Amino acid sequence: MAANPTILILNGPNLNLLGLREPEIYGSETLSEIEDSCLDCAARLDLSIDFRQSNHEGQLVDWIQEARQSADGIILNAGAYTHTSVAILDALNAAAVPAIEVHLSNIFRREEFRHNSFVSRAARGVICGFGGHGYELALTAMARLLRGGN
Numbered sequence: 001m002a003a004n005p006t007i008l009i010l011n012g013p014n015l016n017l018l019g020l021r022e023p024e025i026y027g028s029e030t031l032s033e034i035e036d037s038c039l040d041c042a043a044r045l046d047l048s049i050d051f052r053q054s055n056h057e058g059q060l061v062d063w064i065q066e067a068r069q070s071a072d073g074i075i076l077n078a079g080a081y082t083h084t085s086v087a088i089l090d091a092l093n094a095a096a097v098p099a100i101e102v103h104l105s106n107i108f109r110r111e112e113f114r115h116n117s118f119v120s121r122a123a124r125g126v127i128c129g130f131g132g133h134g135y136e137l138a139l140t141a142m143a144r145l146l147r148g149g150n
Contacts, residue, residue, distance in 0.1 A: 003046075004046055004047065004048050005047055005048070005072035005073065005143075005146050006047070006048045006049070006050060006070065006071045006072055007042065007047050007048070007049050007050070007071060007072065007073045007074070007075055007139065007142055008049075008050045008052070008063065008064075008066075008067045008070070008071040008073070008074045008075070009035075009038060009049055009050065009051045009052070009074075009075045009076075009135065010052055010053075010054075010060055010063055010064070010074065010075070010076045010077070010078070011031060011051075011052065011053035011054075011077050011079070012053075012054070012055070012057075012060060012076075012077060012078040012079030012080065012081045012082075013054075013055040013056075013079045013080055013081065014055065014079055014080070015031055015053050015077060015079055016031055016053050016055070018030050018031045018034070018104075019031075019033075025104075025105050026104050026105060026131075027104060027131045027132065029131060029132045031053060033132065034132040034135055035051045037132060037133075037135065037136060038051060038135050038136065038139060039051075041135075041136040041139045041140070042139055045139060045140065045143040046143075047139060047142070047143055049139075050070070050071065057081055057085055057087060057088065058087075060076075060078065060081065060088060060091075061087050061088060061091045064076075064088065064091035064092055064095050065091055065094065065095070067095050067097055068094070068095055068096050068097065071097055072097060072146055073097050073098045073099065073100070073142045073145065073146060074092070074095060074097060074098070074099040074100070075099070075100050075102055075135065075138045075139065075142060076088075076092070076099055076100070076101055076102065076119060076123070077101075077102045077103060077104070077135075078101070078119050081119075082101070082103070082107070082117045082118065082119050083116055083117060083118070084118070085118055085119075086118060088118065088119060089118040089119065089121055089122055092119065092122035092123070093122050098124045098142065098145050098146070099119075099122055099123045099124060100123055100124055100125050100126075100127065100138040100141055100142055101117065101119045101120055101123040101125070101126045101127070101128075102126075102127050102128070102134045102135055102138050103126075103127070103128035103129070103134065104128075104129075104130075104131050104132065104134065105128065105129060106128050106129030107128050108128070109129070124141075124145060125141060127141070
């Protein structure tokens, strides 16, 4: 493992609208504020992060594929692609680095179609329902995974 592992944090469609879009579900925190919190948390954990967002499935797939060469782990909030994208599942399975799935809301308390996650089939774990704090929980879990913890 690298001395200062790099974690690729990917955010899918509509997450660029955080703080504006349905704050009663997703909260008032913006994606930029979540990124800042992740940077602070990563520094405490001796991790580096590469934080990105795209509304395009193919772009997310490309970034996941790149992670084989450039990252030690992936934290992914795939948004709606969680429930629809076999392509993202296949890319995660091919990535050869651990992945953790994150959702701001508790997807299991929402509409039935949100209960199915293709991402979960490749993820080491799932964190949902804690808003932006879920990313920090995922970073802590990833640091432990990479350093030999369970």
